Amino acid sequence: MYSLKLVCACALLCQYAMAASVVPHSPILAMNASDLGVEFVPLEASTTEKVVEKMEKGANEASKPKKRIEDAAFWHEVGMKQLRKAMKLAKKTGEPPRKAKNIIVFIGDGMGLTTITAGRIFKGQYLKHGFGEEEMLAFDEFPYTGLAKTYNVDKQVPDSAGTATAMFCGIKSDYGAIGMDTTRSKLDASQGRLKSIMDWAQAEGKRTGIVTTTRITHATPAATYARIYHRDWECDTKVPAESVGRHVDIARQLVENAPGNKFNVILGGGLSPMGALRVNESNPVRFEGDTEEVCERGDGRNLVEEWLKLGNDESRVFVKTLKELNNVNLEKTDHLLGLFRNNHITYSVARQEGEPSLKEMTEAAIRVLERDDNTKGYMLMVEGGRIDQAHHQNYARAAMREVFEFDMAIQAALDLTDDEETLIIVTADHSHAVTLNGYPKRGADILGFANKTTERVVYETISYANGPGYYEHLANDSVGAVGAEVWLPLEKFTTAQRMSPTYRHRATLPLNDETHGGEDVIVFANGPGANMVRGVFEQNYLAYVMSYAGCMGPAKKADDSCELKVKRSGASQVVQHSFLLLVTLLLLKSFYS
Numbered sequence: 026m027y028s029l030k031l032v033c034a035c036a037l038l039c040q041y042a043m044a045a046s047v048v049p050h051s052p053i054l055a056m057n058a059s060d061l062g063v064e065f066v067p068l069e070a071s072t073t074e075k076v077v078e079k080m081e082k083g084a085n086e087a088s089k090p091k092k093r094i095e096d097a098a099f100w101h102e103v104g105m106k107q108l109r110k111a112m113k114l115a116k117k118t119g120e121p122p123r124k125a126k127n128i129i130v131f132i133g134d135g136m137g138l139t140t141i142t143a144g145r146i147f148k149g150q151y152l153k154h155g156f157g158e159e160e161m162l163a164f165d166e167f168p169y170t171g172l173a174k175t176y177n178v179d180k181q182v183p184d185s186a187g188t189a190t191a192m193f194c195g196i197k198s199d200y201g202a203i204g205m206d207t208t209r210s211k212l213d214a215s216q217g218r219l220k221s222i223m224d225w226a227q228a229e230g231k232r233t234g235i236v237t238t239t240r241i242t243h244a245t246p247a248a249t250y251a252r253i254y255h256r257d258w259e260c261d262t263k264v265p266a267e268s269v270g271r272h273v274d275i276a277r278q279l280v281e282n283a284p285g286n287k288f289n290v291i292l293g294g295g296l297s298p299m300g301a302l303r304v305n306e307s308n309p310v311r312f313e314g315d316t317e318e319v320c321e322r323g324d325g326r327n328l329v330e331e332w333l334k335l336g337n338d339e340s341r342v343f344v345k346t347l348k349e350l351n352n353v354n355l356e357k358t359d360h361l362l363g364l365f366r367n368n369h370i371t372y373s374v375a376r377q378e379g380e381p382s383l384k385e386m387t388e389a390a391i392r393v394l395e396r397d398d399n400t401k402g403y404m405l406m407v408e409g410g411r412i413d414q415a416h417h418q419n420y421a422r423a424a425m426r427e428v429f430e431f432d433m434a435i436q437a438a439l440d441l442t443d444d445e446e447t448l449i450i451v452t453a454d455h456s457h458a459v460t461l462n463g464y465p466k467r468g469a470d471i472l473g474f475a476n477k478t479t480e481r482v483v484y485e486t487i488s489y490a491n492g493p494g495y496y497e498h499l500a501n502d503s504v505g506a507v508g509a510e511v512w513l514p515l516e517k518f519t520t521a522q523r524m525s526p527t528y529r530h531r532a533t534l535p536l537n538d539e540t541h542g543g544e545d546v547i548v549f550a551n552g553p554g555a556n557m558v559r560g561v562f563e564q565n566y567l568a569y570v571m572s573y574a575g576c577m578g579p580a581k582k583a584d585d586s587c588e589l590k591v592k593r594s595g596a597s598q599v600v601q602h603s604f605l606l607l608v609t610l611l612l613l614k615s616f617y618s
Contacts, residue, residue, distance in 0.1 A: 135413030137456025144428030156468030195568030225578030234290025456542030492539030
């Protein structure tokens with residue numbers, strides 16, 4: 026009986042060994058007797074069944090496809106697949122491809138759906154346009170909308186570096202990564218490097234620029250030009266020892282490498298990481314949070330001076346005040362660099378004299394980019410970056426004012442451009458842990474109470490899931506009070522306190538810095554190529570929309586529309602010249618007859 030069982034087991038081993046011989050890298054080849062549960066001792070009937078079960082399990086696991094690495098090639102396929110889907114729909118509905126000479130992408134950093142709705146109401150109430158709810162933001166009028174999925178490759182709720190890399194390079198990446206895919210390395214800056222929409226635009230002869238209310242080296246603007254392992258490495262003192270000599274800090278990349286050193290416009294904050302620190306800069310309103318820390322160079326280099334020396338035969342202008350910006354002959358300027366604060370530009374609720382608004386910077390940028398001799402068009406990124414930073418500190422009033430300023434910048438762009446040749450995209454990189462809640466009456470102050478102050482528990486319409494606002498509303502204002510907290514009644518805060526730009530709305534959980542939100546963000550589009558923005562898609566798809574519409578980068582040859590555009594342009598010139606020649610001949614004939 027024992028011998029028969031042993032023979033059966035050996036037969037099974039032979040059968041699977043034969044199968045393994047035709048399957049490369051089969052796990053069977055690596056198995057030994059103990060792995061299979063076989064010993065050369067008398068076997069029981071149940072043991073044979075276990076042997077077969079284990080073998081079959083191993084074979085099934087070997088046949089399962091391995092999870093693919095979500096690198097640049099993976100996300101390129103995702104982006105192109107979504108583009109082909111949108112192109113197919115456009116063809117089905119009879120919409121011919123429309124190509125954009127110019128592209129402006131507006132990023133409202135942290136501007137999720139709650140922020141858009143609250144910002145819309147705030148705008149109406151701030152301008153005294155009725156109740157507020159019926160107000161419209163400039164981009165509310167855009168004809169095409171979609172939803173972008175914002176997660177990073179390694180995070181369910183993303184950061185601005187990974188999301189900006191997705192939007193501007195067409196490749197989703199890890200939390201903290203700038204211009205690099207998931208194969209990036211701290212020790213090798215050549216790994217995982219990506220090209221951005223600015224590289225693509227410059228390759229087609231387009232003028233390029235960035236505008237932001239943050240430091241120009243901050244995560245979102247940095248992703249348009251830098252390739253670095255981590256977003257925090259804005260200046261040399263932030264690069265860790267193990268990466269020194271391997272990775273070049275973000276500020277240096279802006280001046281030393283393309284596409285940054287070819288930008289025609291750079292406007293924002295960030296004198297400090299550029300080595301041009303302004304001494305004794307005034308800060309009458311003290312805002313808190315990690316974002317208020319600034320990176321100072323340790324190598325003694327002044328990158329602004331180095332930037333000014335880049336062009337020998339070009340007009341380069343550096344400004345650091347609004348007055349200086351207003352005095353620039355923008356139509357005659359090839360390259361404009363404006364840095365208006367050591368750190369970020371001040372929140373609009375506490376704007377300092379000499380600092381431009383986002384609207385003013387956007388107008389200046391467009392005027393430089395739309396020079397009369399610019400026949401190829403331009404690519405411009407504009408970021409309302411302080412919406413996000415205000416939310417991180419539960420500064421709801423400051424956040425709403427930043428949305429208002431962002432909206433004014435978009436309206437300015439609409440006024441200065443032609444929607445027959447300019448594609449404008451408005452979106453956010455991610456959302457925030459903020460909610461618009463309760464049952465406030467129509468027209469109630471969006472920054473006020475959600476219910477009557479006579480009720481037992483009074484709460485605010487705009488509330489946060491977490492953040493430092495938790496501590497501000499504790500009666501004893503201490504971290505140790507968690508678990509036995511006593512809350513200050515909201516109605517006890519004076520009007521002056523609640524109107525302060527540094528007043529924090531209440532948060533449910535105590536954190537020093539409020540977190541991002543992970544829900545999809547809305548994408549608004551207007552102009553040539555806007556019809557590619559439809560439905561729900563991965564965030565990296567936005568780069569492919571811009572690539573396709575602008576006839577640049579990886580989607581330039583998605584169909585023959587870019588080639589046909591060139592041919593049509595040439596043909597129209599021939600017709601135009603022929604018409605002028607004919608008119609001239611007719612005039613000459615009439616003159617001599």
